[in-house]
Amino acid sequence: MSDIQHTSLTYRLARRLESYSFAAAPEQIGVLEGVRAALAVASLVALAVWLGRPELSWAAFGAFWACLSDPGGRDSLRLRVLGIFAIGGTVTAFLAAAAAGISPVVAGLALLPLVFLPGLGGTYGPAVSQAGTLIAVVAVVAVDFPRAPADALALAGIFLCGCLWAIVLCIFVWRIPRYAPARRAIGSVIARLGDMAAELLNGERHHRQGRAVWDAMNAEHRRAVRAAIERARGIVLGVENGSAYFMAEIDAADRIFAGLIAAGHHIADRDTPLDDGPERSLLSRLPLLLAEAHRQVMRRDPASASLAAGADALLRDCRATNSAMTRAIGATVQALADIAQLWRQRATASDVLPAATPGGGLGLRRAVPPPVLHHAIRLAIAVILAYALARWLDLAFSYWATMATVVVLQPMAATTWPRTVERMLGSIAGGILAALILTVLPVKLALLLVILPVAAAAIAFRLVNYTIFVIFLTALFVLVTALLQPVHGIPWARVVNNILGSLIGLSATLLLWRRQGPTPRVLLAAAVEANLAYAAAVVASVGTSPALDAFRRAAGIGSNAAEMLQHRMALEGQRRRARLVEMEAVLYALRGVAGASTALALSDREKSTEDAESIQRQSAVLVQAFRQGGPLPDPQIACAASEDIVHTIVSVTLAARSYLEPVSAVTADRHGSAI
Known part of the structure; x- marks a missing residue:
């Protein structure tokens, strides 16, 4: 320990x-x-x-x-x-x-x-x-x-x-050793996931200290893990041989992340903290499994037996309980079992690692970009x-x-x-x-x-x-x-x-600075669009799929970009002038949309094209309001697929109204250009 x-x-x-x-x-x-x-x-x-x-x-x-x-x-x-x-x-x-x-x-x-x-x-x-x-x-x-x-x-x-x-x-x-950077990068992702899982066990703190404490901790973890995953993807693309193999490990780690997001969402929505019942017991075993995965992934030849045995046992117990919370834990454990399977395949394969993907040159271009x-x-x-x-x-x-x-x-x-x-x-x-x-x-x-x-x-x-x-x-x-x-x-x-x-x-x-990069409104528009697109994709589908993983990844990247800008502007002393408190509320609401969508993706559900279209219409109006100052939509939307998703989208709309209504589009753009 x-x-x-x-x-x-x-x-x-x-x-x-x-x-x-x-x-x-x-x-x-x-x-x-x-x-x-x-x-x-x-x-x-x-x-x-x-x-x-x-x-x-x-x-x-x-x-x-x-x-x-x-x-x-x-x-x-x-x-x-x-x-x-x-x-x-x-x-x-x-x-x-x-x-x-x-x-x-x-x-x-x-x-x-x-x-x-x-x-x-x-x-x-x-x-x-x-x-x-x-x-x-x-x-x-x-x-x-x-x-x-x-x-x-x-x-x-x-x-x-x-x-x-x-x-x-x-x-x-x-x-x-040419694979050392890739192993270190993936090990970092696993370690951060273990850190996140350990913090979930202390989720009752938001009952004692207020929901804001939980929201801040949860957002911090999700931002850090998503950044580590994308950093690992970039490092693995530079691996001379084996990029496909290591990318499969990163994809599995991304699914572990999805399970932890769903578990965190269920913990946050509980009226009472986790007790000493089966859910806490099952969740408490997860950091130990992730610690074992971290130890093995840092080795040149990971040993899969211990991780596979622990994952199989925990997966059986999760299926026996079969609650929303244990389904989220089970999704995380299944991804760990898949990583152990990758290690077994590597140990028995005649060709140890797949061939590298082509490319990776200097990316030469003739035109010099203005920035x-x-x-x-x-x-x-x-x-x-x-x-x-x-x-x-x-x-x-x-x-x-x-x-x-x-x-x-x-x-x-x-x-x-x-x-x-x-x-x-x-x-x-x-x-x-x-x-x-x-x-x-x-x-x-x-x-x-x-x-x-x-x-x-x-x-x-x-x-x-x-x-x-x-x-x-x-x-x-x-x-x-x-x-x-x-x-x-x-x-x-x-x-x-x-x-x-x-x-x-x-x-x-x-x-001598010339303004570069997107303004807060542009980044918020992109984050809203990506997160609501993820929610619509979940509502319109059944089960999980690589396509949903891509939507979830885009939502996380969009939220991360806006949150990092918000933090930088706060340190630059623009908290009041750029309405960063209101911006923070929009971002927290978007994290809620992603959490509710991930939880729904791991549940038994029926697809609803009509509800997905309703979410897409809400997204289009919100994005238009952020980008061009158009009118905001009514907070309520017609969506019977998930009350949880409806509630979080309403929160996003209300937070967007608080951020956008008190300032004109021209003033907001001037605030954005101050960065």
């Missing part, structure tokens, strides 16, 4: 952070990737120290940034992306260092194209976008190392050697401002400021400010950590040994949480600099430069 409690605590913290746009993915801790990158970096730092050649630090920079640009997945994709970074970074390092060797003014002018062009990397997908960001980082660092053309060429050659060393080590020498172009222009301007200010202030290690500007400035304003906060907090904590290490271990050999775990931690946590990543990244750069360019005050310089660069990036977002 202690493992379950530890997992629950970890994912409770993660889902709280995710609610406020601070990414937290504990499943993405890559220990082996971290150790491999640490070896690549530390070996080159040791060589620079041994030879007494500080310029060899550029080989360590190249190796580290190459490891950061590694997108994972198929080797063909990795080679292309790493090749783009190695070649682009080498050319950029030469041009930037040579330009800086002429004069600071020429260096500043050179930064414009050297930052703008990599900023267009988003045209070709997230993998190239990441490589482009790191090439821009190479540019802003290289201008702080002015060289004559011949020396600049040597510097670029050293950088290229570091990149090639990392590529050889990562792709050809030390190959990480990517605007971001590249804004990035180039911000970097020039940061470079000029750092030169004017005569900052030591000023490239840390321009580097912070590059990595903080994001295409969307809503993602720039949390990145800014995380960068500053991580820099302060990392600076303190590095200062403590330098005080306790001033000897070069000791510092060299410490660089290994620090570099490993930076790479291992790079996809987990940005603040944690920056803590170790800051400590790493400070320690490497202290080894190769020892001066006083390096940790303090890193902190000051990072804060300054982060604030410049945020200022550029606020001053």
Whole structure:
């Protein structure tokens, strides 16, 4: 039980952070990737120290940034992306260092194209976008190392050697098991589902503390699990072989999620809390089964016997009780049994995993999307401002400021400010950590040994949480600099430069921002449309089907998008101006529609085309009201299929009226554009 409690605590913290746009993915801790990158970096730092050649630090920079640009997945994709970074970074390092060797003014002018062009990397997908960001980082660092053309060429050659060393080590020498990211991603989904199931046992809290407490907890879980499922789908699509096999596990996990949604809906609608009868007893066994599923899915060869036996026993007991609640639990257990069956088939199959689905290239396009172009222009301007200010202030290690500007400035304003906060907090904590290490271990050999775990931690946590990543990244750069360019005050310089660069990036977002992305009304319209489409599909069908799963998934994604925007706007201080309390009421009502629809989908029912059409008509009028300010429908709808669904749709309509009626469409659009 202690493992379950530890997992629950970890994912409770993660889902709280995710609610406020601070990414937290504990499943993405890559220990082996971290150790491999640490070896690549530390070996080159040791060589620079041994030879007494500080310029060899550029080989360590190249190796580290190459490891950061590694997108994972198929080797063909990795080679292309790493090749783009190695070649682009080498050319950029030469041009930037040579330009800086002429004069600071020429260096500043050179930064414009050297930052703008990599900023267009988003045209070709997230993998190239990441490589482009790191090439821009190479540019802003290289201008702080002015060289004559011949020396600049040597510097670029050293950088290229570091990149090639990392590529050889990562792709050809030390190959990480190719299915590890997929297993970690699916394990995260199972762990979050176990956390959700454990919380359902405490569902009586809404009887003691009010329904709002339950609604908030339930929405938080559903948002976190849906995000984890979609994140896992994206990771699995990058698996070189076996994407179909792992996708089947994710689909089964999605059905577990559906069963828990239905169980939560039944608990919330009870007049009394769960007692010590059969329903609580059956539900209490579910977290144990999910914990077993989590333990096994993280193994290279999952053992299915224990999970299958436990699932079969619990499934028999659920069928013997046969209530609405136990049918929901039974649907969850059946999905677990299906996962165990997948493991059995894998263990006995001659061809262990199905072939990969085709595709997965760089997605090259000729036309640059306007948002990517605007971001590249804004990035180039911000970097020039940061470079000029750092030169004017005569900052030591000023490239840390321009580097912070590059990595903080994001295409969307809503993602720039949390990145800014995380960068500053991580820099302060990392600076303190590095200062403590330098005080306790001033000897070069000791510092060299410490660089290994620090570099490993930076790479291992790079996809987990940005603040944690920056803590170790800051400590790493400070320690490497202290080894190769020892001066006083390096940790303090890193902190000051990072804060300054982060604030410049945020200022550029606020001053040069062009509104992008949908407004709250547009996202609410999409969420209403998706959730009511799911309700109509359930009413018009009998039993469960993959088509209903697709409708449910679309409803969850739509609600998640609107809820994340609502949370971000609340943190930006727009709660009253943008009517976020009323928006929150609409979203809670939509969660009720999804819960009632999922519960009905797992029950014995007759299909009703007329009732489904009634729901669709209600949806069309509501969507029109959100998108174009049309009149709101009457709250009551004609639907005899489910009183529960009728009640929740009435709640959505009343909440929409509260959100829309007090403000005109023009005013609401102005509020939406404030994000």
